[in-house]
Amino acid sequence: MQHFSTPSRRAIKTMLAQVLSVTLVWVLLYHLSLWAFSYFEYNPRVYWVFLPAGIRMMAVFIFGWSGVVGLFISSALTNEALLGHYVFGLSAISALSPMLALLVCRWFFALPKSLAGLSARQLLVFALVGALMNAVLSNCYFFYTNTAEFFAALFPMFMGDMLGTLLIFLLVSKALKCLSWLGKKQVC
Amino acid sequence: MNTLSSSSYIKFLNLAKAIRELTAFPCLNPMEECLLNYVALSWQADKNLSVSETMHSNVAMTPSSVHRHLKSLRIKGFLSLTVDERDNRIKYITHTPLSEQYFSMLEKCISQTANS
Numbered sequence: 001m002q003h004f005s006t007p008s009r010r011a012i013k014t015m016l017a018q019v020l021s022v023t024l025v026w027v028l029l030y031h032l033s034l035w036a037f038s039y040f041e042y043n044p045r046v047y048w049v050f051l052p053a054g055i056r057m058m059a060v061f062i063f064g065w066s067g068v069v070g071l072f073i074s075s076a077l078t079n080e081a082l083l084g085h086y087v088f089g090l091s092a093i094s095a096l097s098p099m100l101a102l103l104v105c106r107w108f109f110a111l112p113k114s115l116a117g118l119s120a121r122q123l124l125v126f127a128l129v130g131a132l133m134n135a136v137l138s139n140c141y142f143f144y145t146n147t148a149e150f151f152a153a154l155f156p157m158f159m160g161d162m163l164g165t166l167l168i169f170l171l172v173s174k175a176l177k178c179l180s181w182l183g184k185k186q187v188c
Numbered sequence: 189m190n191t192l193s194s195s196s197y198i199k200f201l202n203l204a205k206a207i208r209e210l211t212a213f214p215c216l217n218p219m220e221e222c223l224l225n226y227v228a229l230s231w232q233a234d235k236n237l238s239v240s241e242t243m244h245s246n247v248a249m250t251p252s253s254v255h256r257h258l259k260s261l262r263i264k265g266f267l268s269l270t271v272d273e274r275d276n277r278i279k280y281i282t283h284t285p286l287s288e289q290y291f292s293m294l295e296k297c298i299s300q301t302a303n304s
Contacts, residue, residue, distance in 0.1 A: 058203065061203050062199050113199075123209075173208060176207065
């Protein structure tokens with residue numbers, strides 16, 4: 001009788017945990033973004049500030065393809081459209097565009113898989129490329145499915161993703177500073 | 189050791205480091221700090237300090253080192269150069285919003301330390 005080796009079971013559990021955590025954080029941020037920035041709505045699908053965009057980049061940075069799966073599931077869960085294939089297409093774009101941006105930028109900056117040597121400037125370029133890819137691909141899909149005019153929502157979507165990502169980076173930066181301050185206080 | 193979770197952790201560490209750099213002040217080495225403090229005294233005294241004056245002043249560095257560090261401070265945004273109206277060869281070192289922010293932050297740190 002063949003037993004599954006412990007490392008692969010552990011790996012599957014880890015991947016599931018990563019998918020679940022990305023999904024949870026996306027759903028939470030989605031509702032927070034709607035609550036905080038509903039005034040900045042461009043149309044029911046596009047906002048001038050979209051917080052979950054920051055999670056797109058961080059999920060693929062840290063979790064790779066597990067992050068992509070998590071993003072796909074969470075995008076599908078938070079998509080208010082009823083058509084199955086429409087939701088599938090948009091969720092796939094939302095999940096794959098940050099991974100595409102990561103692969104392109106890693107090749108361009110010659111960064112290793114561990115992201116060692118990633119600088120703040122490169123991080124901003126990642127965010128820009130990710131926001132641009134998602135906005136362009138989504139707008140192409142809107143046009144292909146006759147749900148919007150050609151590139152009508154490109155700029156607001158790009159700005160929404162970019163601002164959302166920068167806000168998330170700022171929040172994470174503040175959180176890291178608080179953590180290190182708390183750590184120093186404990187030591188003292 | 190679970191290589192999948194450890195590689196995610198390493199990526200997280202590298203990402204956190206890059207995010208920290210987004211909101212941090214540009215790093216100054218001790219020589220740059222010394223030079224910035226020296227030029228700040230001139231700004232305080234409303235004295236126009238030129239690049240050549242700074243290079244030949246007594247800041248415990250060779251003129252070429254001073255020039256190199258001035259260039260680095262300019263790239264980091266702590267100072268800018270303005271050309272003299274009468275002689276284009278003379279460049280004066282002027283402060284920037286970043287240098288003002290830097291010194292006010294130091295002042296805040298000193299006040300906090302004094303009050304605690």
